[in-house]
Amino acid sequence: MTLGYCLALAFGLFVIGAYGAMTRKNIVGILISIELMLNAANINFVAFAHFHATDSTSGPIFSAFVIAIAACEMAVALAIVVSMFRRHKNLDIDKLRELHG
Amino acid sequence: MIADIGFYIVAFAMLVSAIWAVTAKNILHSALALIGSFFGTAILYLMLSAEFIAVAQVLVYIGGVVIFVIFIILLTSRLGDKAEIAPAMRKILAFALCSAMLGTFLHALDRAGYLVNTKTATAASDFASMRNIGLRFLDPGANGFLVPFEIISLLLLITVIGAIVIARKEGE
Numbered sequence: 505m506t507l508g509y510c511l512a513l514a515f516g517l518f519v520i521g522a523y524g525a526m527t528r529k530n531i532v533g534i535l536i537s538i539e540l541m542l543n544a545a546n547i548n549f550v551a552f553a554h555f556h557a558t559d560s561t562s563g564p565i566f567s568a569f570v571i572a573i574a575a576c577e578m579a580v581a582l583a584i585v586v587s588m589f590r591r592h593k594n595l596d597i598d599k600l601r602e603l604h605g
Numbered sequence: 606m607i608a609d610i611g612f613y614i615v616a617f618a619m620l621v622s623a624i625w626a627v628t629a630k631n632i633l634h635s636a637l638a639l640i641g642s643f644f645g646t647a648i649l650y651l652m653l654s655a656e657f658i659a660v661a662q663v664l665v666y667i668g669g670v671v672i673f674v675i676f677i678i679l680l681t682s683r684l685g686d687k688a689e690i691a692p693a694m695r696k697i698l699a700f701a702l703c704s705a706m707l708g709t710f711l712h713a714l715d716r717a718g719y720l721v722n723t724k725t726a727t728a729a730s731d732f733a734s735m736r737n738i739g740l741r742f743l744d745p746g747a748n749g750f751l752v753p754f755e756i757i758s759l760l761l762l763i764t765v766i767g768a769i770v771i772a773r774k775e776g777e
Contacts (some may be wrong), residue, residue: 505609505612505652506693506719507719508714508719508720508721509612509616509720510649510653511719512651512714513616513619513620513673515707515710515711515714515718516620516623516707517619517620517623517661518640518710519703519706519707519710520620520624520627520703521623521627521663522702522706523627523699523700523703524626524627524628526695526698526699526702526703527627527691527695527696527699528657528691529690529691530628530632532636532674532677532678532681533627533632533635535674536626536627536632536635536636536639536674537626537627539619539639539653539666539767540626540627540639540642541608543643543646543666546646546658546662547646550649550650550655550658550733551653552654553655553732553733554653554654554732554733555719559748560729560732560733561732561733561737561738561741562741563733564655564657564658564732564738565738565741565742566657566732567658568618568657568658568661568738568742568777569657569757570754571658571661571662571665572668572672572757572760572761573757574665575665575667575669575670575761576760576761576764578670578673578674578765579673579765579768580764580768580771582625582673582674582768583767583768583769583771583772584679584771584772585677585681586677586680586681586765586772587610587771587772589680589681590774593640595681595682604721
């Protein structure tokens with residue numbers, strides 16, 4: 505287990521999340537993909553802190569901030585999803601065109 | 606050596622469940638696959654000796670975010686809905702784009718010498734212990750994170766209020 509393998513794993517997870525965010529049609533599916541991408545970024549923080557950093561403790565602290573902000577983002581996003589479902593009865597992003605000029 | 610084999614097993618399980626999470630036809634299945642990916646990440650954090658982050662990962666992501674997502678899926682999807690199918694063209698384009706992205710990342714990693722470098726110099730094993738993280742979080746000095754820590758608590762409060770305001774029924 506070296507730094508390179510941890511980074512490669514994080515890149516793989518990030519790319520999978522990006523693929524999901526591009527191909528999903530359901531809003532909740534897109535949010536799940538975004539969570540995967542945030543998680544991959546977190547792995548990078550912890551891996552760099554573990555393998556070489558002069559100030560190792562700050563890596564996990566950044567990770568903790570990312571976790572907290574991801575939870576906030578998810579709460580607001582899912583509230584928006586509930587509100588949108590109530591209004592349109594449907595969560596297909598190709599049919600939700602309110603913000604489309 | 607055993608740690609290496611463990612790493613490969615965990616990495617494989619994480620990648621498989623992540624792929625399942627983004628390709629499953631049923632959105633509920635992808636939420637369940639997300640649990641697998643997050644749990645693998647928690648095990649990886651334990652291997653990297655970041656215990657606090659591993660516990661926070663399990664508590665916040667698996668215990669909070671995924672359960673929340675499952676609730677929302679059950680609230681918003683009707684049984685018998687037809688599975689979502691993205692246009693094939695979009696899938697092919699996304700796949701090509703993502704392959705190119707992964708290739709670029711791995712190429713950069715290789716050029717920087719991370720993939721051939723086998724030295725495993727590690728930080729002190731208590732670098733992310735509960736005690737060290739707590740002391741750094743609440744340290745008001747130049748190296749501490751006291752102000753961001755307090756701002757995060759304010760952010761959580763704002764989020765709770767915002768989520769309630771957005772999700773409540775109109776006219777109430």
